[in-house]
Amino acid sequence: MSKGISVYSGLNETLDENLNYIDRAKKYGFDNVFTSLHIPEADYSKLISEFTAIVEHSKNMGMDVTADISPKTYKFLGGKENDFKLLKELGISCARVDFGFSPCEIAEFTKNPYGIKVEINGSTVTEKFLAEFEKFSPNYENIKACHNYYPRRNTGISLKTFEYKNKLLKKYGMKISAFIPSLNNRRGPVFEGLPTLEMHREMDPVVSAKHLFAMGIDNVIFGDPFADESMLQMVGKINEEVINFRINLYTNDEIEKKIIFNKVHIERPDQAEDVIRSTSSRETLGKDSIINPHNNTQREIGFITIDNKDYLRYAGELEICKKHLPVDKRVNIVGKIIDEEIFLMDYIKEEGKFSFEVY
Numbered sequence: 001m002s003k004g005i006s007v008y009s010g011l012n013e014t015l016d017e018n019l020n021y022i023d024r025a026k027k028y029g030f031d032n033v034f035t036s037l038h039i040p041e042a043d044y045s046k047l048i049s050e051f052t053a054i055v056e057h058s059k060n061m062g063m064d065v066t067a068d069i070s071p072k073t074y075k076f077l078g079g080k081e082n083d084f085k086l087l088k089e090l091g092i093s094c095a096r097v098d099f100g101f102s103p104c105e106i107a108e109f110t111k112n113p114y115g116i117k118v119e120i121n122g123s124t125v126t127e128k129f130l131a132e133f134e135k136f137s138p139n140y141e142n143i144k145a146c147h148n149y150y151p152r153r154n155t156g157i158s159l160k161t162f163e164y165k166n167k168l169l170k171k172y173g174m175k176i177s178a179f180i181p182s183l184n185n186r187r188g189p190v191f192e193g194l195p196t197l198e199m200h201r202e203m204d205p206v207v208s209a210k211h212l213f214a215m216g217i218d219n220v221i222f223g224d225p226f227a228d229e230s231m232l233q234m235v236g237k238i239n240e241e242v243i244n245f246r247i248n249l250y251t252n253d254e255i256e257k258k259i260i261f262n263k264v265h266i267e268r269p270d271q272a273e274d275v276i277r278s279t280s281s282r283e284t285l286g287k288d289s290i291i292n293p294h295n296n297t298q299r300e301i302g303f304i305t306i307d308n309k310d311y312l313r314y315a316g317e318l319e320i321c322k323k324h325l326p327v328d329k330r331v332n333i334v335g336k337i338i339d340e341e342i343f344l345m346d347y348i349k350e351e352g353k354f355s356f357e358v359y
Contacts, residue, residue, distance in 0.1 A: 001213065001240035004032035004066075004177070004221035005232075006194070007054055008039060008187065010047030013225060018050070019057050021226055026061045028236030033058045034146075034177075034221050036068040037077075038098070048077070055091040064093035066119060066146070066177075071100040088114040095119065096146050103129060107136035110143050122165055122176055123148040123157055123196065130168060145169045149179040149194035149223040151187070156198030166216065176216075179223035180208040182231060186224045194223025206234045207340050213240045214347035239355075243348060245341050246359040247304060251334040255291055256306050259284045259318055260334060260356050269350045275319040276348055281306070285316030295333045299325040302342040304335040304356070320345060320354075 005025045007018045022033060035054065037047075051067075058065045067090075071081065079086040082105060087095055094117035097106050109118045122145035147165070150156040157165075162178075169176055180200055181193030193201045200208040205227065209220045222235070238244065242264050251257065265278035285291070291308045299305060303321045307314045311330040320337070322345065337345070338359050348354055 001217075002032055002219040003030045003209075003236060003238075004034055004219055005030050005227070006034045006179075006187075006221060006223050006225055007058075008035060008225055009050035009054055010039065010043045011225075012188065015050050015053055017226070018054055022054070022058055022061060022063065024229065025232055025236075026063060028232045030232070030236060031062070032064045032066065032093075032219065032221075034066050034068070034096075034223075037073040038068060038070040052090065059091060065091065066094040066096055066117075067092045068096045068098055070098050082109070084109065084112040084114050084116055087116055093117060094144065097121070103133040104136050107133055107138040110139040112142075117142055117144055119144045119146040119177070120174075121148060122146055122169055122178070123161075125165055125168060127168060130172065140173060143172075143174060144177070145174045146177040146219075147179065147196040149181075149196055150198070151190050151192060151194055153190075153192045153201065154198065156195050156201060159197060159199060162197055163215070170216075175218040177219035177221055178212050178217050179221050180205050180212065180235075182222055182224035182227040184228050184231075185226035196223075204340055205231050206238070207344075209235045209238055210243060210341070210344060211347075213238065214243055214344055242353040242355050243344055244355045244357060245337045245344065247335040247337050247356050249335045249358050250295060251332070253291070253294075253334075255285065255289050256332065256334050259306055259316060260304065264353050264355045265318065267348050267350060267352045267354065271350055272322075274323055274325060275305075275321055276345065276354070278318040281318035282314070282316040289316075291315055291332065293329055293332065296327060296329045296331060297333060298327050299331070299333060300336070302337040302339075302345065303333050304337070305331045306334050308332050 055065050074081045096119040178196040179194055181195040186193050195201050212220045259281050268277045268279050293308045299321045301321055305319050307317045309315050
């Protein structure tokens with residue numbers, strides 16, 4: 001799994017600002033750069049020179065570059081239509097083919113001899129397109145999918161649509177990218193963020209990124225340029241294979257804190273109706289360790305609990321409440337997932353990994 005940023009040449013940002021942003025992103029673990037060769041508002045008199053410098057710098061930093069292209073791209077580049085040699089000379093790693101290309105043309109692109117990957121538009125893909133596309137024997141080893149971002153408020157796709165499109169794409173083994181917006185430095189001309197999912201438009205980008213990874217997205221990209229330093233750092237440190245919950249901690253007990261924080265927890269394969277159960281939390285409890293009863297109140301959705309000594313052989317078991325549960329004197333309430341992340345509990349599947357950090 002990967003994380004990316006977006007950099008746009010020919011807009012308001014200077015070349016030095018873009019190059020410095022790439023450096024910061026690399027420092028925090030981002031490994032790919034998305035850009036576009038068909039932004040209507042771009043100043044095309046400087047776009048190509050800046051674009052070339054951005055690609056060269058990204059490659060020197062060990063970062064792959066994906067460029068959004070359309071048939072108009074070749075016109076302003078002054079090259080032959082659908083000439084992937086020209087794209088190779090520009091130095092890009094992957095061409096995202098947006099509107100204007102037929103299934104036959106895209107299938108031929110996947111067979112290019114220059115090692116350039118091809119990304120189809122994951123948001124607009126249909127069963128009809130994929131069936132037509134397959135008739136032309138595309139090279140599936142050379143193809144990926146990348147969802148749209150949506151600058152205009154209220155136009156981002158729904159979660160239901162997103163999940164349906166991803167199911168279609170995964171049938172063909174495609175890796176999938178999607179965008180999250182920044183809450184600062186939003187790109188013009190409307191400055192309302194660049195998310196794939198409308199529900200992410202005003203959401204904390206850390207939560208949005210966790211959500212996409214939890215749904216099996218392979219590459220999460222900041223759509224807006226210049227996410228601030230703290231956001232780059234927090235998104236950059238996300239472990240894509242573990243759902244990490246930020247929590248309010250309700251205990252000072254060292255044994256309970258060790259159970260909560262000292263390992264990645266794994267949900268049982270026989271998932272319970274009412275709670276998420278850590279398979280190995282009881283093993284953290286040493287033979288001479290005792291968990292005394294405390295904070296035995298009514299349990300709410302998102303509460304983290306640890307069974308105390310009165311639950312006998314279950315002592316030390318960590319659980320997360322999936323529904324409201326009554327008071328049980330054998331169960332200590334030790335923390336609560338922050339409200340913004342409670343919905344991520346739904347993505348913990350059998351043997352799914354999860355962990356905690358103090359908010």
